[in-house]
Amino acid sequence: MNTSKKLIVMAAVLIATFMTSVEVTIVTTAIPTIIANLHGLAWQSWIMAAYLLTTAITTPIYGKLADTYGRKRLFQWGVAVFTGGSLLSGLSPSIGWLIVARGIQGIGAGAVMPLTFTLIADFFPYEKRAQAMALNNSAWGLSALLGPLLGGFLVDHLSWHWVFFVNVPLGVIVFGLTAFGYHESTTMATKQPLDRQGIAWLTISLVSLLLAAQSLSRSPGFAFGLVIICGIALWRLVKVEQQATSALISPVLFRSKTFVVQIVTACLLSGVLIGYQVYFPIWLQGLDHVNATAAGFSVSFSSIMWLVAGFLVSWTLKHLVPRRLTMAVVVIQAISYGGLVLLGAHFPVWGFYVVAAINGFGMGLVISQNTILAQHLAPKQLVGTATAMLTLGRSLGQTVMTAIYGGVLNVVLQLRRGSVPMRELDAVVAGGAGSLQAAGVLLSALQAVFVLVVMLLAIVWVVNACDPNREVIA
Structure with a gap:
């Protein structure tokens, strides 16, 4: 590929990265208002979960297809969907419509998100890939800002x-750039049958896992049954992939324990990420009465x-052992959340920006490292x-933890709200008027969410302590 066409493709990659990443930061800012407008506090976690679930299910399918059939058509398909x-989400008249439309968005994002990283891996050797990732991160950082x-x-x-x-014109631009500027020349592997059994068992496992997390607060018995189904499906997925001639998820990848550590770390830290992206704005608007713009800016500090x-x-x-860097980062992040949990209502507004900045810096180091090392x-x-x-892994971490956070939030709200009506809590979340009792109920629920965040960080530390690699990876 010549330089001019390479620049066109990289421009498409940067805009696509901006488009998919701005989707998260811009929507989390609007969630309190959406909840109040559509009366959907009980369903708030599904606004993110529907998007993340369909992204998680389709991502490995697109990854396998990209290795077999090429990148261009799949990338364009993802952008179009x-x-x-995005258009359907903007037209949503009800919470149900919005959840379905968000699921459609996720089907497209399942192709766009991994293929942006894959294209970078195709264009740049390992020693230059970090700089290319940093450039791509600049688009992500701009969108996050x-x-x-x-x-x-x-x-x-x-x-x-x-x-x-706002995503609609961006999608049109990306589609046009790839249509006229990207002429794929890489020879792909021999085309093989699609691993339908692998897709089926993966879908069953992911759907049952998310539904279990969502139903945990309302029906523990049903949730336990879904966890069993998830376990059986995962077991069948492993068996099928070991025997498949063209496995959806190749077992070869998991022979490296360090590779597994990168996936698990990215998964868990993405769960941490979605926690503060969603619940910092809710805390700031609902308890500190900060407007939507200022509350959303707390997430920008992270970005x-x-x-x-x-x-x-x-x-x-080049200079640090991956496990040591990660273990140091998560300790600092956990300390920052400790102050938030312990001080509660007395935690200052500026403190949220500090915690977000600490987390963003740590995520930038570790998750970028995870991506490059996995490749x-x-x-x-x-x-x-x-x-x-x-x-x-990143999508699954966000998907599962979005459901768990939402479940914990709803459980605490139900246990603590007493005579406070849900409509009053809906209004308080968006910064509206409410009683001191309602504010106290919301505070307790949000504190419970961030206790879970600290627990996730502790698990990340343990996982990396078990990484057998003790040297810099060249």
Whole structure:
């Protein structure tokens, strides 16, 4: 591929990264208003969960197809579906419509998100990949900076519907750039039958896992049954993939324990990430009465520091053992959340920006490292699948933890609200008037969420302590 066409494709990658990443930051800013407008506090976790679930299910499928059939058509398909889902989300008249439309968005994002990283891996060798990732992170950082501000502006001055409409013109631009500028020349592997059994068992396991997390607070027995189904499906998935001639998820990837550590770490830290992205704005608007723009800016601080850290990853890969870096980062992050949990209502507004900045810097170092190492440790013919597995891990972490956070939030709300009506809590979440009792109930629920965040960070520390690699990976 010549330089001009390479620049066109990289421009499409950067815009696609901006488009899919701004989707998270701009929507989380609008969630309190959406909840109040559509009366959907009890279903609030599904606004994110529907998107993340369909992303998680489709990501490994697209990864396998990209290794077999090529990148271009799948990338364009993902962009088109994501754009259509964004339009439908913006037109949503009810919480049910919005959840379905978000699921459609996720089907498109399942192709777009991993393929942006795969294209970078195709274009740049390992020693230059960190710089390319840092450049891609600049698009992510820009979206993260503008997303909350733009989301808050649209919510405050227009309506929450516009936080979805902004992705439509971006999708059209990305589709056009890839259609006219990307001429795929890489020879793909021999085309083989699609692993339908693997897809089926993966889908059953992921859907049952999410539904179990969502129903835990309302029907523990039903949730336990779904967990059993998930376990059986995962067991069958492993058996099927070991015997498949063209496995959806190749067992070869998991022979490296360090590769597994990268996937698990990215998964758990993504669960931490979605925690503060969703619940910092809710805390700031509902308890500190900060407007949507200022509340969303707390998430921007995280993104800015993520961007800064991304440019340091090339150095850390050359000089630091991955496990040591990760273990140090999560200890610092856990300490920052400890103050939030212990101080509760007395935690200062500026403290949220500090915690977000600490978390963003740590995420920028560790998750960028996870991505590059996962690609480097995989066989060349499986780079697309390895990238999809990393993306799946991140999506799954966000999906499951979104459901668990929402379940814990709802349980605490029900246990503590007493005579406080749910409509009053809906209003308080969006910064409206409410009693001191309602504010206290919301505070207790949010504190419970961040206790879970600290527990996740502790698990990340243990996982990396078990990494057998004790050297810098060159």
